[in-house]
Amino acid sequence: MSDLKVIDVAGQYDVVIGRGVVTSVADRIPEGALRVLIVHAPALQSVADALTGELAHRGLHPTSVALPDAEEAKTAAVAADLWARLGQEGFTRTDVVVAIGGGATTDLGGFVAATWLRGVPVVQVPTTLLGMVDAAVGGKTGINTLEGKNLVGAFHPPAVVVCDLSLLRTLPRADLVAGMAEVVKCGFIRDPRILELVADPGAALDIDGDVLPELVARAVQVKADVVAADLREASLREILNYGHTFAHAIEQVEHYGWRHGDAVAVGMVFVAELAHRAGLIDEALVAWHRSVLSSLGLPTEYRFDDDPQARWGALTTAMMRDKKTRGAMLRFVVLTGIGQTDRLEGPLPAQLYEAFEAVAIQVGTGTAGSGTSPQPVD
Structure with missing residues (x-):
């Protein structure tokens, strides 16, 4: 470019x-x-x-x-x-x-x-x-x-x-990596070429190289296109919040001690697991989330040190305040395929908790989900 x-x-x-x-x-x-x-x-x-x-x-x-x-x-x-x-x-x-x-x-x-x-x-x-x-x-x-x-x-x-x-x-390296979560998000929801470009993490994160400028331009173009069609988030613009419902809950429960991009990375894995349990995507697409994010150095799991039920209760309370929630119904932006999005309204409590278990690791107990990346440290 x-x-x-x-x-x-x-x-x-x-x-x-x-x-x-x-x-x-x-x-x-x-x-x-x-x-x-x-x-x-x-x-x-x-x-x-x-x-x-x-x-x-x-x-x-x-x-x-x-x-x-x-x-x-x-x-x-x-x-x-x-x-x-x-x-x-x-x-x-x-x-x-x-x-x-x-x-x-x-x-x-x-x-x-x-x-x-x-x-x-x-x-x-x-x-x-x-x-x-x-x-x-x-x-x-x-x-x-x-x-x-x-x-x-x-x-x-x-x-x-x-x-x-x-x-x-x-930028500290960790902040650069965290920012890549929003770039990857744009790849999953709209521009698959982004996912191809980040397949070489070294090139993607090279500030002086040619790949990062293209990634920034492509991610900005995704947002520009969506915003042009929905300036005030009446419908389409919600897709830009892919992974953000769970991410914002993590940030609130952790008193904003997590980097936003790190929380979004875990949030995308959570909602991919949820979409899989709702029959919207296959296991391979969930695995692709984990692979892409972890290769860039982003977390794919959520570590905590208290009781899982108590932590899930705090996260659920936080998610109920999400801007996409309507009344008492949780709503999530989900994928139905690469570059294809939909809304999942009122998922079953069992599906939600299973998605949480898939990304959760209770520190000190050995109880783990299927994630592979460590919790970031700010």
Whole structure:
């Protein structure tokens, strides 16, 4: 692929993918802006400083704020602090928020932009693989509460998304691997070519190679196509949540100590096991989930140290708060084949628990499901 790829999302905004493109962010600030709030992950201070200097040189008034790390940024308290800053700086509807960081940063930055004056422009600059292929694209924004992940949020499409692949060099290896779960998800639900490309894990995870840029572009294209057909998740867009119902439950029960991508990997295996038990897919497709994910270094099992029934109860409670749940009925995005999706509504309790057993390992007892990868450590 060429060094620069631009993907249109529903005719509303572009996703710019390339190496070194972060230097063009100042050129992409929407016309008419005077004030710019730059929110960024702590490790990206130098990137934020460079943008601050460039914007000031152009006569704009930038303000830079370092956020707490990862999911700790996605709270009502942090959002309120940023609203206060916007008010103190006199931000108007033509002013802009720029979010530089991973999925938590872009989720929060987008949410603050969506809610200030009922909506100001946001420029998303994802710096993690997860952020590039998922969180920063599509216009979903949100914060977490004690009751669950992303239960408070808004749809707020960005003005532009700038994905600089060179920034992935700053990522810990475990974070790069975790981000690959969302790429694999796009392969299973829509683009089988992705599954072919990740068959060589070394090439897929090589930041300076040719395969990773194609994977990012293909995953973004999947999301762009789905979002264009269903901007507000009325129907089709739910397929982007493949594996996420169980994943979000893990994250909540583990107090957000798991990487999102790691939880999604286990969530995909869980829902594949569930679909198999419901007679929708064969055992070979379940095994393919495990093989693809484990070859990339992603977990395919869920380890815990308490009673399985108690843990299952906590996970079920968390899943009942999932956005796809209707009333008291759990709903899951499932596969009926590669690139073919459906909804499984109200699966039998026995099927659900059997799927849980297939991915569960109770630490210290030797009781194990059929997974093969260890639980990640953050």
